[in-house]
Amino acid sequence: MVEIKLTNTRTRRKEAFAPIDPDRVRMYLCGPTVYDRAHLGNARPVVVFDVLYRLLRHVYGEDRVTYVRNFTDVDDKINARAAETGRPIRDITDETIGWYHDDMDALGARRPDHEPRATDYISQMIAMTADLIAKGHAYEAEGHVLFDVRSFPDYGRLSGRSVDDMIAGARVEVAPFKRDPMDFVLWKPSPGDLPGWDSPWGRGRPGWHIECSAMSQALLGDSFDIHGGGIDLQFPHHENEIAQSCCANPHADFARVWLHNEMLQVEGRKMSKSLGNFFTVRDLLDQGIPGEVIRFVFLMTHYRKPMDWTAEKAREAEATLRRWHALVAGAEDRGIVDAGIVDLLADDLNTAGALARLHAMARELVEDQSPDGAGKGVFLASARLLGLMLPGMDGWLAAGPDLSALAARLVRLREEAKATRDFAALDAFKAALIDAGVTIRMNRDGVELDPSPSFDAAKLDALP
């Protein structure tokens, strides 16, 4: 069996991975709050975990991995969206979940085995909250239930900080009913116009962190293998999850391995609305940047490093994918994956290294004359382990504009030029096509035209 190594945020080391149950790998990823389209940064952990999911399925068996990713469908941002639009909350969350599925599907991300909605697990959250009160780790105050961070000595261990240090930093919400400024909400009261559920502490709604503790327990058990998300979630979200789950189940491990991806930047700067460089996955797809290209750009950078989204990278990725698709056109994926690719991914998800390996394989394939195309099949299967070149994912290659009329004109001009030995008109036409971003392939047999990444239909329309 291939040994998978992962960098565990909890221990700050790269460790050999071994599932608690050798026959079942269990992983949990913190999913989106569903009030709007997923922005590009939201997509990074999805792609990172999708590669891990594919790797685990490859190594342990397709039916031996359980992947859970939640939808947070109770949240003040959702409430605010409902208030400003006058729409029912359920409409908003249902619509947003549909968008999320569309957009993540476009990136080639497999759907997780379970996608629980927080609102379907309210009773479990109430039960865990009550249990934490009973065990002396939480207390009720003015209709709220708060977790008592001083009752959990390990609080802060994941993120390497102490309660005292954080208080010294003094950026904590001031609430007079908290015993300690770092105490966080497990349950809070809901007025009549907000979503609420009956509880022992009155009508209310859960705090943000408790849902992941309750849902992971319900679907994966008290102890499971891998828990992940963006590094920004390390504190406070994951710290609070650990506090809740470990106090509720003191004899369990909760999550063994914590995996955090670094953040995304855009053209070297943090993506933010104020900088005007904020955009969603859908924005890119609508601009004609294929999901496969977006994924490729993500894979170019190791998940533990900040990833910079740039137009130049998208251009490079698209050109590479076009070449690879052409290279293995018609090849058959027989499920045989290159061992080098597996080893690279097994080494803490070295996706950039795996892409380099694919480049090397592609170079060898150019000279591969084997009649059965076995090498190309291996290439295809290996790319698919990265979630690239999946069945149906190449639609964007053919989805361009119809250039057949232009191709016919080019053929005609070429024949005329060869007959007359006057190439001026032909050359002018080719130059215009290239200027408009059309890739030209000419040989004895004929002419092929394809839009390149710099394709500009307006320039074609301007052709005489």
Next chain:
RNA sequence: GGCGGGUUGGCGGAGAGGUUACGCAGCGGAUUGCAAAUCCGUGAAGACCGGUUCGAUUCCGGUACCCGCCUCCA
């Protein structure tokens, strides 16, 4: 202020204590009526200062700069 990450050739971006990363761009060549596309080849690096070592870009310490988290955030 506290915690954490980073700094590699023109650009992007990996691994490895000693041997070519790789991709893009550039340059040279093949091919072509000429090109484009494709293919082949190729120069170019390791922020700064110390230390360990026969040998460090790779390990250790320090400096500088950059970034993230500590507040909803992936």
